[in-house]
Amino acid sequence: MAKIKYIEHNGKEHLVEVRNGLTVMEGAVQNDIPGIDADCGGSMSCATCHVYVKEDWYDKLPKKEMGEDDMLDQAYEPNSRSRLSCQIMVSDELDGLIVQMPEKQV
């Protein structure tokens, strides 16, 4: 279980507990947090669950696997802290994670 803070582009914060084994994307979708579309449902095929990971957290996350950066090339305004939230698996180590949503996904 990890407490994750999702910050919408307008600054609105959502603090929710997400079960281990879910992804950060699923944590948002299951809690009706706006700002993450996840059009493809988590198969790393669409780049609409794009988030910016808060600075100090970015390096603590497990590294991106092959293909994630390729999808991120197709995201809305990616930067060096960009991740696809469907590729971040929740575990106890992620307790306190903060992610910010881009202005839009498409």
Place this chain on the structure above:
Amino acid sequence: MIETDVVIVGAGPTGLFCAHQLGIIGLKCEIVDNLDKIGGQCIELYPDKPIYDIPAVPECTGEELTNNLIKQIEPFNFNFHLNDRVQNLKKENESWIVKTTNGKEFRTPNIVIAGGVGSFEPRKFTTKNAEKFDGKSVLYSIKDKSIFKDKSVAIFGGGDSALDWAIELSNTSKVSLIHRRDEFRGAHASVKKIKELSDKNVINLFTKYSIKDVKGNGSLEEVEIKSEDGESKILKTDYVLGFFGLIMQLGPIAEWGLNLDKKVIPVNTENFETNKKGIFAIGDICTYPGKLKLILSGFHEGALAARGCFKYARPNEKYRFEFTTASNTIKDRLGVK
């Protein structure tokens, strides 16, 4: 003007199976899709990824599923209108007049929207000024490469489209290639070629840069690019090309006066009709209490929507339920003995 019983918007699995059900009950349909191929998301997003939850098919890929669905509707000889998009609708008596982007017209009592999460469209630049030049000197696809001859072209992106066009256009144009990171996702051989051309100064390569602004008085004159740490450069250019892959947009459907719940269309679960008579929505694009975004749910929805269409296509006939195993009429339609 093409007269038909049903126009299906979207050639993904849901649209294809709905077409099958229409064929089974003796109705005609025309299928329109924005992509250049049949299969929707299954083909565009995950042709090689295995799917495990199609009833009675333990495992298949998006491509196999699509091919089987195409085979299943072959007996009906339905027309596909690919690379085209349903643009606007007009009610005329009991019919809908449907116009496509390519200028085709249909007269039909029924429209079935099986549009998935929308139509695939190129992702565009987010800079406001890019809109001013959109379609003239800021482009997201190339129809006629001769317009770039002896011009300077700034290409953005790191995939095969960006790399292939950078290589191709470097023969006759002054090409700059700009990508947000050092790695490219294009084919290995193309990446190698790009590096060679860059070493020979044939192509100006800018990695870890993205677009900041485009400028020009009337016609495009320059593009400003920025690095992650805020440093910016100005490149003189006649054209700016963006290749960032495809995104899904609801597109013109949003203008049809349908009730919308964010990006999906509420329907009733009896025949999947929307708030507009004769317009049905099935698959990922529809919503109702308990909706599951599964291909199998789309099949069920398509079967019921097809029966809903029958009522308007054959107002003077009574729909009679039949099994494919037992009905000679259906066997005739399928061309089997």
